[in-house]
Every structure is written in C-alpha cells, then in structure tokens.
Amino acid sequence: MKPFTLFSTTLFAILFIYTHVLGEVKTIQLIVDEFWFILALFPFSLLLFYSKYKVKHYEVTIPVQTMTFKTSVIFFLFFEVIDYFNQDGFEGMISQWFFYWIMGLLSLCLIETVTNFKIYKLSQLKKPQ
Numbered sequence: 001m002k003p004f005t006l007f008s009t010t011l012f013a014i015l016f017i018y019t020h021v022l023g024e025v026k027t028i029q030l031i032v033d034e035f036w037f038i039l040a041l042f043p044f045s046l047l048l049f050y051s052k053y054k055v056k057h058y059e060v061t062i063p064v065q066t067m068t069f070k071t072s073v074i075f076f077l078f079f080e081v082i083d084y085f086n087q088d089g090f091e092g093m094i095s096q097w098f099f100y101w102i103m104g105l106l107s108l109c110l111i112e113t114v115t116n117f118k119i120y121k122l123s124q125l126k127k128p129q
Contacts, residue, residue: 003108006072007101014097021094030098037102044109051116058123076100 018027031038079100083093 007105007108010101014101017094018098022091030095034099034102037099037106041102041105041109044106044113048109048113048116051113051120055116055119055123058119 015027018030022030079096080093083096084090087093087096
C-alpha cells in the first residue's frame with residue numbers, strides 16, 4: 001500500500017471515529033491542540049517535494065524500505081495498549097490517534113527526504129566529470 005493512500009485512509013477513519021465517539025466540539029479541540037505539529041508538516045513537506053524534484057531524473061540505486069500494513073498495525077496496537085492504561089481509558093486512548101498520525105507523516109517526510117538526498121549524492125558521485 002502506498003504511503004499516501006495509507007495516510008489518507010487513516011485520516012478519514014480517525015476523523016470519522018472522532019466525530020462519532022467524541023463529538024464535533026471535542027474533535028475540533030483535539031485538532032487545534034496539535035496546531036504546532038500540523039504547522040511543522042509544511043516545511044517538511046516542502047523539503048520533501050523539493051528533494052523529489054531534484055531526484056526525479058535519477059535512477060534509484062538505494063533499496064527503498066517500505067513499512068507493511070501488518071507492521072503498522074502491530075505498532076499501532078502496541079501503543080494503543082500503552083495509551084489505554086496511561087490516558088485513563090478508551091477516550092484518552094483514541095485522543096492520541098491524531099497525534100500519532102501527524103508524527104507518522106513527519107517521520108515519512110523525513111525518511112523520504114533523507115532517501116532522496118542519498119540518491120542525489122550517489123548520483124553526483126557517479127557522474128563523469
């Protein structure tokens with residue numbers, strides 16, 4: 001599954017569950033509480049798009065590691081058990097989902113940018129001078 005599809009699907013699922021379990025007011029409050037993290041996504045996204053633009057003509061020579069859906073679910077369940085006990089039950093647990101989603105996007109942007117940078121540097125080394 002492509003990361004964009006995975007993150008889009010999970011965002012809609014999170015918002016759907018939030019609005020039905022917590023209500024619209026609490027959902028909006030949770031999103032507003034994560035404002036600084038959402039704001040941090042913009043420079044990382046710009047950096048990612050710039051790095052993709054720089055390497056779009058180069059051949060990929062680094063094996064790209066992708067996280068499978070099974071691995072994602074295992075990590076998610078592990079942290080959900082921890083959050084259930086640390087955040088005082090079900091509502092506290094699901095209130096962390098949006099935060100995890102943003103952190104996942106930030107890490108995806110960083111990993112992709114570093115991979116693109118490695119591809120670019122390797123292609124510069126292989127270029128005949």
